Amino acid sequence: MNLTLTSALRIAQNSILNSGTRTSVLTNNIAGASDPNYSRRDAAITYGPSGEQTISVRRVENASLLNSSLRASASAVAQETLSSSVTRLSRLINGVDGETSISSALTNLENSLQLYSGDPGNEILASATIDSAREVADRLSTASGAVQLFRAEADRQMEQSVADINALLAEFKQVNDNVIAETRSGNDASQWLDRRDTLLKDLSTHIAVNPVVRDDNDMVLYTYQGVTLFETNPRAVTFSPTPTFDPSTSGALPRIDGIPLDIGSGASTNAAGSLAAWAQLRDDIAVDAQAQLDEIARGLVVAFAETDQTGGGAPTLAGLFTYDGGPAMPPAGAVYTGMAGSISVNNLYLPEVGGSALLLRDGGANGAAYVANSNGDSGFSAQLLNLTENFGAAYATDATAGIAGSYSLASYAEASLGWMEGIRSTASAAADRKSVLSERFEQQLLNETGVNMDEEMSRLIELEQSYEASARIIATVDQLFQTLLDSIR
Amino acid sequence: MKISSLSSLAINMGLRSTTASLQENLVRLQDEVVTGRFADTGLEIGERMRDLTSLRNEITRIEQFKVTQSRADTFLTGTQDALSQVSDIAQDFMASLVPAIGDNLQRPLVSQSAADGLETAVARLNAQIGGVSLFGGENTDGSAMEDYEGSALQASVEAAFVTRFGFAISDPATAGITAAQMDDFLANDLEPLFASPAWSGISNASDNAIVNRISDEVTVQIGVTANEEAVRDLFAGMVAAYAFYGSDLGADALDSVGTFALEKTSTSVNGFSQLRSEVGLTQARLARNGEQLDAQMRLLTTFTAEMEQVDVFEKSAELNSVITQIEISYSITSRVQQLSIMRFL
Numbered sequence: 001m002n003l004t005l006t007s008a009l010r011i012a013q014n015s016i017l018n019s020g021t022r023t024s025v026l027t028n029n030i031a032g033a034s035d036p037n038y039s040r041r042d043a044a045i046t047y048g049p050s051g052e053q054t055i056s057v058r059r060v061e062n063a064s065l066l067n068s069s070l071r072a073s074a075s076a077v078a079q080e081t082l083s084s085s086v087t088r089l090s091r092l093i094n095g096v097d098g099e100t101s102i103s104s105a106l107t108n109l110e111n112s113l114q115l116y117s118g119d120p121g122n123e124i125l126a127s128a129t130i131d132s133a134r135e136v137a138d139r140l141s142t143a144s145g146a147v148q149l150f151r152a153e154a155d156r157q158m159e160q161s162v163a164d165i166n167a168l169l170a171e172f173k174q175v176n177d178n179v180i181a182e183t184r185s186g187n188d189a190s191q192w193l194d195r196r197d198t199l200l201k202d203l204s205t206h207i208a209v210n211p212v213v214r215d216d217n218d219m220v221l222y223t224y225q226g227v228t229l230f231e232t233n234p235r236a237v238t239f240s241p242t243p244t245f246d247p248s249t250s251g252a253l254p255r256i257d258g259i260p261l262d263i264g265s266g267a268s269t270n271a272a273g274s275l276a277a278w279a280q281l282r283d284d285i286a287v288d289a290q291a292q293l294d295e296i297a298r299g300l301v302v303a304f305a306e307t308d309q310t311g312g313g314a315p316t317l318a319g320l321f322t323y324d325g326g327p328a329m330p331p332a333g334a335v336y337t338g339m340a341g342s343i344s345v346n347n348l349y350l351p352e353v354g355g356s357a358l359l360l361r362d363g364g365a366n367g368a369a370y371v372a373n374s375n376g377d378s379g380f381s382a383q384l385l386n387l388t389e390n391f392g393a394a395y396a397t398d399a400t401a402g403i404a405g406s407y408s409l410a411s412y413a414e415a416s417l418g419w420m421e422g423i424r425s426t427a428s429a430a431a432d433r434k435s436v437l438s439e440r441f442e443q444q445l446l447n448e449t450g451v452n453m454d455e456e457m458s459r460l461i462e463l464e465q466s467y468e469a470s471a472r473i474i475a476t477v478d479q480l481f482q483t484l485l486d487s488i489r
Numbered sequence: 490m491k492i493s494s495l496s497s498l499a500i501n502m503g504l505r506s507t508t509a510s511l512q513e514n515l516v517r518l519q520d521e522v523v524t525g526r527f528a529d530t531g532l533e534i535g536e537r538m539r540d541l542t543s544l545r546n547e548i549t550r551i552e553q554f555k556v557t558q559s560r561a562d563t564f565l566t567g568t569q570d571a572l573s574q575v576s577d578i579a580q581d582f583m584a585s586l587v588p589a590i591g592d593n594l595q596r597p598l599v600s601q602s603a604a605d606g607l608e609t610a611v612a613r614l615n616a617q618i619g620g621v622s623l624f625g626g627e628n629t630d631g632s633a634m635e636d637y638e639g640s641a642l643q644a645s646v647e648a649a650f651v652t653r654f655g656f657a658i659s660d661p662a663t664a665g666i667t668a669a670q671m672d673d674f675l676a677n678d679l680e681p682l683f684a685s686p687a688w689s690g691i692s693n694a695s696d697n698a699i700v701n702r703i704s705d706e707v708t709v710q711i712g713v714t715a716n717e718e719a720v721r722d723l724f725a726g727m728v729a730a731y732a733f734y735g736s737d738l739g740a741d742a743l744d745s746v747g748t749f750a751l752e753k754t755s756t757s758v759n760g761f762s763q764l765r766s767e768v769g770l771t772q773a774r775l776a777r778n779g780e781q782l783d784a785q786m787r788l789l790t791t792f793t794a795e796m797e798q799v800d801v802f803e804k805s806a807e808l809n810s811v812i813t814q815i816e817i818s819y820s821i822t823s824r825v826q827q828l829s830i831m832r833f834l
Contacts, residue, residue: 033497040496090531097530098542107546111553118557118701119621121629377627377695385702392705410546418539425535439506443499450496457830 005477012473014053018045019467021055026456026463033451036442037198040451041190059190062448067211069441070200071224074208074272076431076438081277082269083431085154086285086424092146093289094417102143102296103413105136110391110410116360117385121378126357133320134345140297144247144340147290151245154282161206161275162239162254168206169234172199176219176230183217193217207261208272224272227256247290247338251282267423268430285423291401292416293340297323298330299397299409300343303390305329306363306370317366320359322346327366333396360384504822511815518808521799530797537796544793551786554704558779560619561701561711565772567618568712569765574613576761579723582606583754586730590747596734599747603731607637610723614715626695626714633694633715637728641690642682646732649678661737668741675749679729683721691724692716703778709771719760726753 022043032038040060045053094101112132116125175196182189196219203209203221209229210222221230228235235257242251253260254275264271264280271277300321308314318326324342348355348365363383364371373380391410397403403415520528527533534541585602589595615632616623624633637643647658653674656662681687694715702708730750733743 036498036502087532094531098538098545101542103542103546107549111549114550114553114557114702118560119619119629120627121621375627375695377629377697379621379625379627379629379695379699381627381700385700385708388702389706411543414539414542414546417542418536421531421534421538422536425532428532443503446496446499446502450498452495453497454830457834461834 005480009474009477012470012477015470016467016474018053018055019463019470021057022463023460025055025057026460029451029456030453033453033456036446036450037194037201038451039190039194039197039449057188057190059188059193060449061193062445063211063213065441065445065448066197066200069438069445070204070211071208071272072434072438072441073201074204076434077205077274078264078269078271078277079427079431079434081274082264082267082271082281082285083424083427085150085277085281086267086420086427089147089150089281089286089289090420090424092150093143093293094420098417098421100139101413101417102136102139102293103410103417105132105139106296106391106410106413108132109136110388113384113388117381117388120361120381120384123357126360127351129360130320130345130349130351130357133349136300137321137343137345140293140300140340140343144290144293144338147286147293148245148247148249148341151249151251151282151286152243154278154286155242155245155251157278158251158254158275158282159239159241161278162237165203165206165237165275166234168199168203169230169237172196172203172221172230173234175199180216180218189217204273206273207256207275223256225256225259225262227259229256247294247341253279253283267426269427288402289416289420290340291335291337291398292403292412292419294335294337295397295401296409296413296416297321297339297343298336299395299412301326301330301339302332302395303393303409304387306366308369309363309372309374310369312369314366314369317370318346319363319365319370320346320349333398335398335401360387500825504818504825508815508818508822511811511818514811515808515815518804518811522801522804522808525799525801526797527799534796541793541796544789544796548786548789548793551782551789554702554782555779557701558703558775558782561703561709562772562775564618564621564623564699564711565768565775567616568623569768569772571613571616571623572713572761572765572768575610575720575723576758576765578606578610578613579726579754579758579761582727582730583751583758586747586751586754589734590744590751593740596743599730600734603727603734603750606727607724607731610634610727611636614720621699622694623712624694624715624720626716627697627699628693628695629699631693633692635691635693637691637724637731642687642728643690645682645687645690646679646728649682650674650732653678658732658736663742664737664739666738666742668739668745671738671742671745672749675729675745679749680725683725683728685716688716688721692720703775704782707778709774711771713764713768717760717764719757719764722753722757722760726750726757729753 025041025043029040032040042058042060044056044058046056047053098104109129109132112125112129116122116129119125175192179189179192179196182192200209200211200221207229208224210224212220212222214220218232219230220228223229229237237254237256239254240252242249245251253263255261261276261279263283264276265284269277269280271280301318301323304318304320305316306319307316316329318329321343323330323336323339323344325336326346330336330339346355346365347353349357349359351357359365361380361384362371362373362376372383392408394406394408395412397405397407397412399405403412403419405415407415517528530541531538582602585595586599589599611634614624614634621629622631622633625631626633650658654663654666654670682690692715696714696716698710698712698714700708701711727750729746733746738746
């Protein structure tokens, strides 16, 4: 009888003690309720051989859901990066709604030329046409410069991203070591596990990782390319930045453990994480955009080229528009890299440097053999009419610039604009889709592992009652003992 | 043990993201309802932006063609007007010439009327529109014709006479020239002077008329040049009359000159009506082209509108529903925030 009373006392005492532990777990949960990286802890009760309860704290986890969420978030970040950057690139080249596009400048030039061809003796119209031509050349060079600055910017973003990845991996190493240590010593590693999951989420915005858990909660990280990113120690993620870009520069790729990163492809990109998206922007989209500008520049030089009028077989040479390789013609049907940056209006046509705008009507920028207006008539329009028609004439374009098909100068510029807007539109729609998916996963994960305040509060009430009950038991047992002892005395 | 699978944070985050996306829609819809166009056309239509740009460019090109066209129209109207005036001059000259043939009393008047005719014809043929000579052809600068008096043509006429007869036109010896001699001189020595290259002694015009591009791949010759046959004939007639009616030529020889001048002038009147009908045909062609351009423009404008314009009614309905949704979302947010077990404990 004595013994049973004592054991009742011990159980009640134990219950009070457990209530303390459970209250502390509960308080932790409530404190972490507004932290999206906090995983709810459960206090699991196990019964000992003599009926006493012991509490073990368990961290609620869902590894597969976490992985899906990491993957979805990496894709969403990459797509978001691509979408917003392509929008920026499109604004740089084409302006809002195509207002400052090369295509509109070309149309202006064509219109000036058309007006001028109706009144070829009018020098004001000639100068106006030359001005339109300079506008085209300026826009091409500006756009080309902007594209290269954009690539340099992407390169800097990659550098930053690599630096972030390395910093995150270094911290990951510490946290992972702590997790292992705590797990081995049988302590509660929850706090470190929370931190480790947070680091995983941060890493995923830069590069998609595939975490694998080994003994003692040790985690190994692989990239989706199959390269080891972390195993006991972080693997080296290296990147040599390129400070400035010109159209012929190709930047270095980040290397993980010595293996170059796969860059994303497609407007709805398969890149996961911002690093691959920036690489795609720098090495794919911006390079194509540059090549298209170069093709437009080449088309202009070709359309305005001068041919030998005497039948003497002298080579066709650059006329109104010239470039760094001029006056010789660029090779036909192939991108002349960097032409958009170097295209300019030939000085011979510029009145302010001693040239004459009337060369446009008469020809002959390359010598007497190229003069089309042999009589020197002020109303000679044949040359101007030819030039105007050249805007609509087909020329061989290079399909490696991202646009295949047969184009005229005017339609190529339009196609280039359409190409860019197509990518932008697809990328933006994909970004919406992917971020919704990522949000859903995040929410699901949060629902699985997050804290519900109401539940915790109702548990608190439960605990309060159980504490009261245990205290009552102790008081009762105390009374029993008192009664017993009193009767002995 | 967990009863429900719902975290408090997820509830609030869900509300936040819904409200944010609704607000984004609100901004976009506001813009679309006000402008009647997509807020971001490129985003909306993607690759088809190429077609839209092409349509827009085409519209500005057609506008430019219409500018060229209206300029050409003005030019042709001016040409038509000047041609009719020159034709009137020819007819006036003929009116003074006809009574003089075979009638000594009328002869002195012919010289004067030929002089007037030459002067006014040159003035009319030098007409300009916007600094561009109407009859200069591709040589648009300056005047198409020079004054006959003092021109190289006058010198050639006088030199030809001297070469043929051995004395100048003003010499009294001209009285001895017979009608047959005169006919021969007029046909074989004088007439060739009005063909190239001697014609350039008075005309600065280019043989090539101005060419305008009025539509893609379509060019048209605008107007006529002072080198047309009709102009040459008129001048041949008037120059002959002017040169000889003031001289001492005998009556028979003068009648030869009169007949020659009459023949040339009446040919030129026919030539001018021919030219005027040609110009009229060009004008009609331009008018047709203008209608075509207008029709094309209407079509292109419709296509453009279809691509970039939104249905304002549909969008305002959408806008209203978005506003309602946002209001609902606000009220739910505030009520959910109040929904806490703490208030009941």
